[in-house]
Amino acid sequence: MLNKIYDWVDERLDITPIWRDIADHEVPEHVNPAHHFSAFVYCFGGLTFFITVIQILSGMFLTMYYVPDIENAWKSVYYLQNEVAFGEIVRGMHHWGASLVIVMMFLHTLRVFFTGSYKKPRELNWLVGVGIFGVMLGLGFTGYLLPWDMKALFATKVGIEIAASVPFVGELIKTLLAGDATILGAQTLTRFFAIHVFFLPAVLFVLLALHFIMIRRQGISGPL
């Protein structure tokens, strides 16, 4: 039955080559921890993606309760943390995942750097990777404000002041982020929410897709 459905779709859309390429691609010995334990350094990229998936899923569940508004943001997080069944776990995974993803991404960057894997022909994929790094830092920065507690507000104030000290365009960046030239408040929270939940994830998905397509095109770099 399932085979027949598959064949029916495949006959019309020719989907087999799309996923057989992923399934059948070869994994060389030097990146396989089953053969060389030290090859665990090649796991960091995959683990970064794994945490990213968890961040997306836990974030989707968090938005079921979270309210991006200065009156209710903190209260909704407090409620989520203390009243909602497993809310503490979901928020905890998102909170710790945000740190772990930075750690894993950094380790992955170091692995690629020290194995010289960014060299020709993989320069473009390195650039995309650095872009992902920047987006992740942006996600961390914007997500930090959302619980609207004391540390969130004051850390964001400092961050926005740093952004404002960029020459020529600093004040514009500040107004764009905070929603106002002087006030850090209701507008800032909704903007950070929008950036954290819509803008940056959209950019992240595009960059991740490029990252993975390039890996499949170029294959993994050879042994040192």
Next chain:
Amino acid sequence: MHRGKGMKFVGDSRVKATGRMPNKPKDYSEYPGRTEAFWPDFLLKEWMVGAVFLIGYLLLTVAHPSPLEGQADPTNTAYIPLPDWYFLQMYQLLKYTYASGPYNIIGAIIIPGLAFGALALAPFLDTTKERSPFKRPLPTAFMLLALASMIYLTWESVVNHDWEAAEAQGQIQEEVNVEIDETAEGYLLLTGEQGKSCIACHGADLAGGAAAPPLVGNELTADEVAEIMVNGRGAMPAGQWAGTDEELQVVAEFIASLKEE
């Protein structure tokens, strides 16, 4: 998908009904040496690594609930800000004389910009064919230097931060919502001459202070309050009430009535 040039597009579905790729995995003999197929051999191993990682991740989540400080209060001017840990290095950098104040642009823009820019441009700065870190000493040295400074700055930031003060300033303040009837006899006695030493510690608004808990929102009965007023409790000494026993009873009942709705 064989879509060579020179294909006819008019009326062409672009998917050939015949000659499609069969849905069969490559033969294992096609993988040389100890090379493996991604699916399912290697993916299984990746999942095992992922499972071990997930256990550690969940243990961390369960052992350390994510922190939540008191609701943001923009009018608080004494709060010492602290960013998330991976921005601490930047936070520390901006404390140094030649990276802050009139030199702010160095600490806020130039140094981070140079670091991030150099990272992005690594493939174009390091163009030799050598891949081993030992055979390209300059890139390796620069990366190790950057790593060392990041660790040093983060460390300096952590040891120079007053963590106890940070914890105290962020604590969630419990709001007690109790209406005090300021015409009640007990209130007048308590805030009168006889209750002077009560108010000294518990505050004129009965909301407590550094030395004593709040009276509003207590969970005691009138008898328990009277007992504490006579004998003291914890840090509170005995015999603080300066009035008569009848007045004491009235005040005890008043305090016991200060319950949260």
